[in-house]
Amino acid sequence: KAGVTQTPRYLIKTRGQQVTLSCSPISGHRSVSWYQQTPGQGLQFLFEYFSETQRNKGNFPGRFSGRQFSNSRSEMNVSTLELGDSALYLCASSLVPDGNYGYTFGSGTRLTVV
């Protein structure tokens, strides 16, 4: 079966712009979570969605937002981009939010802010 699909794979944006990243989970998975990975901070949890509702949110400013659609696909939006937002953004899907069935990660979207 198809894995977790993230689009686009690479993105270059200018400071102040906004960006939307997309994540399509494995078919049947209803939980999608987002992570930011930078060399300095490592992997950090952004938020998790289940059944179109945000269940958990990490410690990120309000410029970072997301949503989940009825087909479980999720989008993440970052407004007013800053240089420090340059990172690899990973999403993961799981059957249900409790993690008992493991998390499958996508290949990520590499965002560069210039």
Place this chain on the structure above:
Amino acid sequence: SQELEQSPQSLIVQEGKNLTINCTSSKTLYGLYWYKQKYGEGLIFLMMLQKGGEEKSHEKITAKLDEKKQQSSLHITASQPSHAGIYLCGAANTGNQFYFGTGTSLTVIP
């Protein structure tokens, strides 16, 4: 917040050698995941351990969970260049937030 400390931070081994990576949690573990990541790519799920004393193997990689010590170890037998990458342990806390370990960078010299 839950913290997962991995050791060593980096490892350089000769091909064919065995190695062990440890992941220690500051809080009670309710399950432990191991992932591998190649630079700039997504995470590859290796295995999930849920019960104390549980041991799982995937090809030449074996992981164990010691609930009492709040620790998991990942052992690679007869390492190959294809094993190179960053190994991350992860765990979900009671609030269903997922945390990653500090990571271990593995280099295998042919």
